[in-house]
Amino acid sequence: MSGTALVVDDSVVNRRVLVRHLEGLGLATLEAEHGAQALDLLHAAPDRFDLVLLDVEMPELDGYETLAAMKADAAIRHLPVIMVSGVEELDSVVRCIELGATDYLTKPITPRILEARVNASLAAKHLHDLEVAHLERLQALTSTIERQKTELSRFLSPQVATLISSDDGEELLAGHRRLITVVFCDLRGFTSFAEGADPEELLGVLGEYHRLLGEAIIEHGGTLEHFAGDGVMVFFNDPVLQDDHVARAVRMAVAIRERFAPLAAGWRKRGYELGFGAGIATGYATLGRIGFEGRHDYGAIGNVVIMASRLSSKAEANQILLSQRAHAMVEDLVEVEPVGELTLKGMSRPVPASNVVSAS
Amino acid sequence: MVLDVSVLEELADAVGGDRPFVVDLVETFIADGEQQLTEIATALAAGDAAAVVRPAHTLKSSSATVGAPALAAAARAIELAGRAGNLEAVAGDAEMRVLRETWDDATRELRAWVAGETA
Incomplete structure (x- = not known):
């Protein structure tokens, strides 16, 4: 003893x-x-x-x-x-x-x-x-996990950060099919701006734009898939299910367009001509962990992603182009103007689309 | 009973027959008890009932351990009187005299027992 x-x-x-x-x-x-x-x-x-x-x-x-x-x-x-x-x-x-x-x-x-x-x-x-x-070990572990979650949520969309530590996280990360709405947006005139502007000026403008995007994405509950310079891809209805995913996508895009106007006016005074454009499409995608061991992203793969990306490329300044299928799901909520059938890169047939004028 | 030798024998058995330990313990008891007796007398002289309680209590429990039941009983009577704040009975000398007598008896027999052990 x-x-x-x-x-x-x-x-x-x-x-x-x-x-x-x-x-x-x-x-x-x-x-x-x-x-x-x-x-x-x-x-x-x-x-x-x-x-x-x-x-x-x-x-x-x-x-x-x-x-x-x-x-x-x-x-x-x-x-x-x-x-x-x-x-x-x-x-x-x-x-x-x-x-x-x-x-x-x-x-x-x-x-x-x-x-x-x-x-x-x-x-x-x-x-x-x-x-x-x-108990002490458990508390240390829990605080580590909480800290990781906080850190992760800075790098990842908060929904994805939450997903990783949730009970069904592994299953969802492994890959699943789901109907989602994808929003692509980027800036018209960004390439020539980037060529001419000082790096500091470029980062400053991008910073303002990203802040605007970030706030709108969080407000509408979007899942940020990635940022790439002026381009950004956001999707809805995954990993968190959202019955109104199309409406959320459209409202977010409209909100960004509205808030973008005063920013653009300020830039214009400094000699930069930048315009906002977006593409929105709805369809099935495969979602989950994409990448390789050591570097994975939570991503979406499918025609819907390509469609939204192409629509965004086709959009002129201040246009939010909506795919036909997405439009059909929110007809009552949005006012659109037809833009006819668009020939999109990589698509064998012309695609009907419309421009969102307003959303309620 | 002044000294219950069986208590000391049991104690010796309980410590694996280490009789010198028990002898030492008895000597400690006597030295420590003298002090408690003095404290009790001082407290009584000062008429301080509360100050009587602690030494009387300690003397009571120590004397039970070394097998001096009469002394334990006498000390207990004083402890109770002190707790009750009833010092007249004690100061009236009856209980204090009993305590001194039982103390003398107990220590005499304990010393004899020690002498027998160390002879």
Whole structure:
């Protein structure tokens, strides 16, 4: 047996008997003459002790009061306490056990009973220590995960960051098919602007534009797939399901267009002619982890992505081109003007599309 | 009973027959008890009931451990009187005299037991 016991008894004779027995069991011991001294020792070094043997009847702070003070203190309340009493004090012992004492011994001390009770108390203490250590590891792990989640949400769309640590995350990441609405947007005139502008100016303009995009994406609950210079791809209805995914996409694009106007006016004064254009399409895509070991993105693959990208390329400044299928799903909510059938790169047949004028 | 030798024998057995430990313990008891007796007398002289309780209590529990039941009972009577704030009975000398007598009896027999052990 190993560990350190605190022996609390006002009688030096009784302390010496207990200490002698405990040392015989292999325990280290410390002594206190009364409850207040015991509490001082326990407070000074709570981790030093594994067990307290507490005389029930002591002048000044008695065993019951000392035990009550221990139980009220989170740092020492877990320590096992064995009450030591005379046979005539069993009523007090019962009160102490109700208060949380682990066990009791009656004087005169019988070594074998002492050994059994001390053993049981130390085993309980050991278990408690393991539990605490385990809990601490768990807390450290949880805070690491929370920190990672926060960091991830800076690099990834918040929905994807959440998805990664969710219960069905692995399944969704492995790949799934889903009906989504994809929004592509980029800037007309960006290429020539980028050629002529200072790098600082370029980053400044991009920063303003990205901030505008970021706010709108978050407001409408879009999943940002990627940024690439002036181009950005956002999709809806994945990983979080959204019944109104087309409406969200259209409203987001309209909001960006509206907020873009004052930005563009400011840039125009500085000599930059930049216009906003977007393409929106709805269709089935395969979504999940895309990439290679060491660098994966959460992405969408499918015709719907290509369609939205091509529509965006085709859009003129201030146009939001909507695919026919997407339009059909939000007819009541949006006002559009037809732009006829568009011939899009890589598409074998011309594609009917319309420009969003407004959305409610 | 002034001295219950069986208590000391049981104690010796309980510490694996380490009789010198028990002898040492008895000597500690006598030295410590003298001090408690003095404290009790001082407290009584000062009429301080509360100050009587602690030494009387300690003397009571120590004497039970070394097998001096009569002394334990006498000390307990004083402890109770002190707790009750009833010092007249004690100061009236009856209980204090009993305590001194039982103390003298107990320590005389304990010393004799020690002498037997160390002879």
